[in-house]
Amino acid sequence: MCGSDVFLQAGGFTGGPMPIVPGHEAAGVVEEVGPRTTGLTVGEQVALYYIDAPADSRYARRGRPNVGPGVRRMGVDVDGAFAEFVVRPAATLITPPAVIDPVVLAVLTDAVATPYHALRRIADIQPGETLLVLGIGGIGSNAVQLGRHFGARVIAVGRSPNKLALAQRLGADVVLSYCPEIEELVREATDGVGPDVVLQCAGSGRLDTLAIAVAGWLGRVVLVGTSTESFEARASSFVWRELSVLGSRGFVADDIREVMNLYLEKAVEVDHLTAHQRPLYEANEALEDLKSGRVLRTVLVP
Numbered sequence: 001m002c003g004s005d006v007f008l009q010a011g012g013f014t015g016g017p018m019p020i021v022p023g024h025e026a027a028g029v030v031e032e033v034g035p036r037t038t039g040l041t042v043g044e045q046v047a048l049y050y051i052d053a054p055a056d057s058r059y060a061r062r063g064r065p066n067v068g069p070g071v072r073r074m075g076v077d078v079d080g081a082f083a084e085f086v087v088r089p090a091a092t093l094i095t096p097p098a099v100i101d102p103v104v105l106a107v108l109t110d111a112v113a114t115p116y117h118a119l120r121r122i123a124d125i126q127p128g129e130t131l132l133v134l135g136i137g138g139i140g141s142n143a144v145q146l147g148r149h150f151g152a153r154v155i156a157v158g159r160s161p162n163k164l165a166l167a168q169r170l171g172a173d174v175v176l177s178y179c180p181e182i183e184e185l186v187r188e189a190t191d192g193v194g195p196d197v198v199l200q201c202a203g204s205g206r207l208d209t210l211a212i213a214v215a216g217w218l219g220r221v222v223l224v225g226t227s228t229e230s231f232e233a234r235a236s237s238f239v240w241r242e243l244s245v246l247g248s249r250g251f252v253a254d255d256i257r258e259v260m261n262l263y264l265e266k267a268v269e270v271d272h273l274t275a276h277q278r279p280l281y282e283a284n285e286a287l288e289d290l291k292s293g294r295v296l297r298t299v300l301v302p
């Protein structure tokens with residue numbers, strides 16, 4: 001369970017069918033296969049890719065099944081994995097290269113794959129660049145460890161001391177507590193030039209504005225946190241700095257494959273994501289835990 005489930009419950013995904021079984025970040029075991037299914041064996045472990053793109057999607061053909069019309073999202077558009085069983089198209093199931101603890105495999109599919117997609121595919125972050133991560137939640141914490149893995153210098157901004165300590169443990173070079181002077185603090189921490197990449201994970205119009213204001217020359221501001229609030233910017237900010245503002249929506253199946261490998265190589269850790277587990281019937285309590293900020297994730301174990 002992640003922030004998107006809170007967003008779903010609050011009515012953030014408009015136009016979808018209701019009621020719906022949530023659950024888009026999941027792993028499991030193949031229980032049964034359809035008569036024309038090939039390449040999957042009963043009993044096999046799989047990660048679930050939550051998106052099923054239309055067969056004729058021109059975006060899927062370009063390797064981006066996560067966007068475009070007719071995209072069906074498990075747990076948003078079709079019933080999801082807060083369940084003992086879920087029916088999925090075989091093409092959306094991914095077999096890990098080695099058996100992975102199912103609780104770990106579940107969180108790799110989104111909590112790690114989302115910042116991976118944002119940093120690798122959208123920002124195209126390079127070794128030696130400076131990465132600013134705004135918001136140290138389920139996505140931001142992993143952006144910190146992936147940024148470090150990609151050879152960036154990482155500055156993490158968060159509110160709670162616990163989350164800043166987590167960012168430090170996951171490899172942030174600088175941690176800054178969010179405060180009214182945060183823009184100046186980030187500038188000081190980057191020798192006055194601003195970060196090369198800003199990953200905005202906090203889902204707030206005010207922090208979107210900050211992200212754009214503080215980014216450096218040739219900067220890429222990647223919006224990952226889903227906010228419906230407006231933000232402020234001037235054309236001059238973009239022109240003078242050749243700044244780009246980019247959206248990053250979820251991830252693609254190859255991102256899951258790549259983060260599974262990173263986990264098996266011990267390049268990323270997930271203890272902070274798997275520490276809270278509850279039985280499926282405590283899904284409502286898990287939602288409350290997330291809303292209160294007490295946890296980054298809860299893994300529901302049917």
Ligand SMILES: [Zn+2]
Nearest residue numbers: 002004025110
């Ligand atoms: Zn999620």
